[in-house]
Amino acid sequence: QVQLVESGGGLVKPGGSLRLSCAASGFTFSDYYMTWIRHTPGKGLEWVAYISSRGVSIYYGDSVKGRFTISRDNAKSSLFLQMDSLRAEDTAIYYCAARLTGTNAFDIWGRGTMVTVSS
Amino acid sequence: EIVMTQSPGTLSVSPGERATLSCRASQSVSSNLAWYQQKPGQAPRLLVYGASTRATGIPARFSGSGSGTEFTLTITSLQSEDFAVYHCQQYKDWPLSFGGGTEVEI
Numbered sequence: 001q002v003q004l005v006e007s008g009g010g011l012v013k014p015g016g017s018l019r020l021s022c023a024a025s026g027f028t029f030s031d032y033y034m035t036w037i038r039h040t041p042g043k044g045l046e047w048v049a050y051i052s053s054r055g056v057s058i059y060y061g062d063s064v065k066g067r068f069t070i071s072r073d074n075a076k077s078s079l080f081l082q083m084d085s086l087r088a089e090d091t092a093i094y095y096c097a098a099r100l101t102g103t104n105a106f107d108i109w110g111r112g113t114m115v116t117v118s119s
Numbered sequence: 120e121i122v123m124t125q126s127p128g129t130l131s132v133s134p135g136e137r138a139t140l141s142c143r144a145s146q147s148v149s150s151n152l153a154w155y156q157q158k159p160g161q162a163p164r165l166l167v168y169g170a171s172t173r174a175t176g177i178p179a180r181f182s183g184s185g186s187g188t189e190f191t192l193t194i195t196s197l198q199s200e201d202f203a204v205y206h207c208q209q210y211k212d213w214p215l216s217f218g219g220g221t222e223v224e225i
Contacts, residue, residue, distance in 0.1 A: 039163075044219045045206050045208070047214060059214070060214075095162055097162075103169065105174075106165060107168075109162035111162055
């Protein structure tokens with residue numbers, strides 16, 4: 001069964017850090033480009049970060065550039081998002097997702113993990 | 120950055136009716152556009168990519184059209200399970216960007 005499972009979310013104070021993880025199963029993780037996308041009720045979906053299958057190409061959204069770092073461990077079929085200098089506006093549900101081959105549309109999604117940044 | 124604008128924000132329809140959702144890009148994205156459906160408490164589900172290609176397992180009542188800057192998602196004969204929020208996403212350029220969503224409600 002194709003599956004992505006996020007973990008690592010929680011409550012953190014402004015300026016703090018969190019590391020999100022995404023465990024993949026049921027498909028050859030090392031073949032897939034991966035991304036993090038977040039969702040807030042007020043702002044909708046926002047693309048956060050993207051990493052190619054071998055980690056050579058990495059892109060970030062403007063709002064997180066310099067604060068977040070995406071990485072992956074293909075041997076462990078895992079994707080990560082290191083989030084530093086967190087702000088209240090980073091509060092969201094964070095989803096990991098896998099790219100549909102040949103496009104940058106995303107057809108495999110996890111259930112998400114909630115990140116709340118509040119004092 | 121390419122800004123995606125969806126309209127209307129909310130669409131009220133009855134089961135069995137047709138729903139037409141719009142998505143506009145601030146500059147051409149060619150056919151590099153996807154549509155997603157999201158229900159409360161769930162992750163988005165890919166419906167359409169390449170502006171008009173249905174993703175695996177998506178019913179034929181969902182159809183996408185358009186290219187350049189103007190796109191449409193049409194849902195013919197709405198079923199109860201279709202009431203949800205629909206998002207468009209461009210993947211022509213970095214940063215990838217989403218529209219604000221259209222809620223389809225009864």
